[in-house]
Amino acid sequence: VRAAEMIDQVLPRGLQIACTVPEGPIYLTGARQVWDEPAVSPTQPAQELISALSAARKPLLITRNLGRQPEAVGKLAELSQRVSIAVCEVNPQYVNFPGDHSHHIGYRRNTLVDGADLILTLDVDVPWIISKAAPRADARLFHLDCDPLKADMGFRHFSAERTWQADSLAALDQLLALAAQGDALREPYRH
Known part of the structure; x- marks a missing residue:
């Protein structure tokens, strides 16, 4: 641990490996300085994300399962309006975002990810198909999910600047509170 x-x-990954056949011990090490670092306050990740969203010129949010919590749908619509983020639903299992909202840009994320300068994945298993699309090299990538590691999936790896395990409804509440303190609304990213 660095x-x-x-x-x-x-x-959690170490625990997963230890409990997988053949079960056995794992060995984790960490520098003393790591254990001495102050814990991140609960609002710091939200502040970091809202700052990144506000600074982005072409932000894109990709979701699939946010609608598991119906209250989150309205909150995402409000956040998208506040910070002007385009929303793409990927093979939605639920109603995740109002289909008639001006920031709803459809369901085909592979044609969208290469143009975004910031991508936030929110409750989505496979945000894009790696063999068909790739984010820009300079794009900022953030993952927020109740299970961001998707440990029960086979091979799954999507790089990110930051990955947060969080309840999406609670995270949206924090982001909205911080966004309400901001000022300028900008035009949404359209493709």
Whole structure:
């Protein structure tokens, strides 16, 4: 473990490996400095994300399962309006975003990811098909999910600047509170 941010990802992964056949011990190490680092306050990730969204020129949010919590749908619509983020639903299992909303840009994410300068994946298993699309090299990538590691899936790897395990409804509440403090609304990213 080289940074405190890694602990929430490394420990569950270590437990997964230890409990998988052949079951056995795992060995994790971490520098003393990592354990001495101050814990991140709960609002710091939300502040980091809202700052990134506000600075982005072509932000894109990809979701699939947000509608599991119906209250989150309205909150996402409000957030998209506040920070002007385009929303793409990928093979939706639920109603995740109002289909008639001006920021709803459809269901085909592979044609969208290469143009975005920031991509936020929110409750989505496979945000894009790696063999068919790739984000820009300079795009900022953020993953927020109740299970961002998708440990029960086979091979799954999507790089990200930051990955957060969080309840999406609670995260949207935090983001909306911070966005309400901001000022300028900009035109949404249209493809």
